[in-house]
Amino acid sequence: MGLSSEVVEVESDVSSGLFRFSVVGLPDAAVSESRDRVFSAIKNSGFRFPRQRVTVNLAPADLKKAGPAYDLPIALSLLSTTGQLAFETGKQIFLGELSLKGEVRPSNGILSVAIEAKRKGFSEVFVPSENAAEATLVRGLTVYPVQSLQQVKDHLEGRARITPLPPFSFKNFLKSETSYAADFAYIQGQEHVKRALEIAASGGHNILMSGPPGSGKTLLARSLPSIFPKMTLLESLEVTRIYSVAGFLGKNNSLMTTRPFRCPHHTASGVSLVGGGAYPKPGEISLAHRGVLFLDEFPEFSRNVLENLRQPLEDGVITISRAQGSLSFPAKFTLVAAMNPCPCGYASDPERPCVCSPGELLRYQKRISGPLLDRIDLHLEVPRVKYEKLSDSAKAESSAAVQERVQAARGLQEARFSQNKNKNEARKTRTLANSEMKNEEIREFCVLDSASAALLKNAVESFRLSARSYYRILRLARTIADLEAASAIKPEHIAEALQYRAKEN
Numbered sequence: 375m376g377l378s379s380e381v382v383e384v385e386s387d388v389s390s391g392l393f394r395f396s397v398v399g400l401p402d403a404a405v406s407e408s409r410d411r412v413f414s415a416i417k418n419s420g421f422r423f424p425r426q427r428v429t430v431n432l433a434p435a436d437l438k439k440a441g442p443a444y445d446l447p448i449a450l451s452l453l454s455t456t457g458q459l460a461f462e463t464g465k466q467i468f469l470g471e472l473s474l475k476g477e478v479r480p481s482n483g484i485l486s487v488a489i490e491a492k493r494k495g496f497s498e499v500f501v502p503s504e505n506a507a508e509a510t511l512v513r514g515l516t517v518y519p520v521q522s523l524q525q526v527k528d529h530l531e532g533r534a535r536i537t538p539l540p541p542f543s544f545k546n547f548l549k550s551e552t553s554y555a556a557d558f559a560y561i562q563g564q565e566h567v568k569r570a571l572e573i574a575a576s577g578g579h580n581i582l583m584s585g586p587p588g589s590g591k592t593l594l595a596r597s598l599p600s601i602f603p604k605m606t607l608l609e610s611l612e613v614t615r616i617y618s619v620a621g622f623l624g625k626n627n628s629l630m631t632t633r634p635f636r637c638p639h640h641t642a643s644g645v646s647l648v649g650g651g652a653y654p655k656p657g658e659i660s661l662a663h664r665g666v667l668f669l670d671e672f673p674e675f676s677r678n679v680l681e682n683l684r685q686p687l688e689d690g691v692i693t694i695s696r697a698q699g700s701l702s703f704p705a706k707f708t709l710v711a712a713m714n715p716c717p718c719g720y721a722s723d724p725e726r727p728c729v730c731s732p733g734e735l736l737r738y739q740k741r742i743s744g745p746l747l748d749r750i751d752l753h754l755e756v757p758r759v760k761y762e763k764l765s766d767s768a769k770a771e772s773s774a775a776v777q778e779r780v781q782a783a784r785g786l787q788e789a790r791f792s793q794n795k796n797k798n799e800a801r802k803t804r805t806l807a808n809s810e811m812k813n814e815e816i817r818e819f820c821v822l823d824s825a826s827a828a829l830l831k832n833a834v835e836s837f838r839l840s841a842r843s844y845y846r847i848l849r850l851a852r853t854i855a856d857l858e859a860a861s862a863i864k865p866e867h868i869a870e871a872l873q874y875r876a877k878e879n
């Protein structure tokens with residue numbers, strides 16, 4: 375259920391009567407079909423299937439069960455009821471889909487299952503061998519990787535023990551190196567864009583890049599992951615849990631160590647972006663948790679789809695309500711959007727004339743809502759690169775050098791927010807970066823001296839900035855100060871932050 379799990383007890387009964395095999399306890403289609411799989415798996419593993427009235431009950435009965443992961447426990451329960459398997463139940467969790475031959479297939483969400491198993495006091499989990507690595511993240515749990523029904527039976531009867539997986543080594547996590555496809559070193563010029571991306575990465579600020587075709591917006595956005603700070607273990611675990619439930623963790627992978635970078639196409643539907651469905655699954659915004667959500671060709675996204683982003687951008691979680699109750703997925707991501715200033719693309723180019731009519735221009739700009747633009751901290755023009763810069767043979771600063779500065783700034787932020795532990799615990803997700811600061815935190819950490827305050831007052835009055843813009847500038851100024859390791863915000867930090875505000879049309 376979302377990112378959490380519930381323990382389900384499987385019991386079975388065989389009584390005299392005509393042959394019938396029923397599964398009760400609110401099963402969905404995939405669970406009901408498990409009858410055919412279990413029947414064949416039991417037969418083909420060399421066991422006997424009772425030719426009588428067979429009833430399998432999944433308790434609690436009021437919880438809707440979905441997916442094929444109940445195959446293995448149903449088969450084991452039947453073997454034990456018919457006297458073909460004797461073992462003591464009570465301390466193990468079994469899970470897995472069965473093939474007709476009796477092999478165990480991979481399932482989604484093993485990490486959530488392992489966490490719940492530990493919480494409820496179980497000591498052993500039997501999970502599909504392909505996914506078993508994720509369960510080792512939970513300490514104090516014996517994880518048995520399972521390949522077939524026969525193998526589990528042999529283990530339970532003590533004939534051939536399955537070797538449990540060793541616990542996850544968190545030491546290796548700290549040493550893990552990540553490599554990136556793109557690097558800042560190969561992007562010529564665009565120093566001010568790189569500076570803005572550095573600020574965005576340091577504080578997790580949302581950014582919108584606008585410029586003529588071929589100016590390098592997509593290239594710059596795609597190289598952003600290479601300057602992001604390394605994921606902390608806590609962040610890794612949060613992201614892993616989401617990817618485990620979505621089934622995107624990959625074979626034999628236990629932990630997500632690289633920050634997510636998601637770039638959905640502009641034909642994406644609302645549900646694929648924010649999550650949902652009859653059995654709610656995380657969408658792109660949750661898959662981008664603690665990473666980057668890149669929306670290229672921003673105005674081409676349907677307006678209704680984009681409006682869905684408003685609430686999660688503010689709260690960092692998406693809550694999906696269903697008749698059975700509501701559940702939420704974390705969605706703290708950095709939004710990176712790229713667009714052309716007008717349909718022909720050259721409205722902002724000083725040398726190439728724009729051929730769009732005022733009507734076309736207006737219609738284009740109206741595709742993105744004001745409230746959404748108001749949630750973006752950095753608005754940026756990406757101009758065409760001049761020939762001298764492009765042909766320059768000198769290499770630009772590498773991503774690794776920029777990342778070092780970003781890492782230092784993020785370190786300062788983490789230290790600052792960890793002092794506020796009590797306040798953090800009251801909330802659902804912790805504040806880790808400046809962009810996530812709530813108003814009371816801004817009041818505490820963004821204290822201005824009189825010169826900075828005067829500058830900001832002047833700007834708010836002359837540019838008629840909204841209350842949200844005011845706080846946004848303070849957050850941004852905090853990040854710019856952190857990049858310099860300055861404890862107080864100075865006028866130059868405010869001045870730079872003001873440059874990145876949205877331009878009125």
Ligand SMILES: Nc1ncnc2c1ncn2[C@@H]1O[C@H](COP(=O)(O)OP(=O)(O)OP(=O)(O)O)[C@@H](O)[C@H]1O
Binds near residue numbers: 586587
């Ligand atoms: N500053 C740069 N340094 C090196 N190469 C660049 C630079 N800017 C652009 N390029 C080259 O130009 C190509 C096109 O850039 P990119 O796709 O990022 O443009 P864009 O701004 O996204 O254009 P569009 O608005 O059409 O989507 C890139 O693949 C890259 O090879």
Ligand SMILES: [Mg+2]
Binds near residue numbers: 592593670671712
């Ligand atoms: Mg592009």
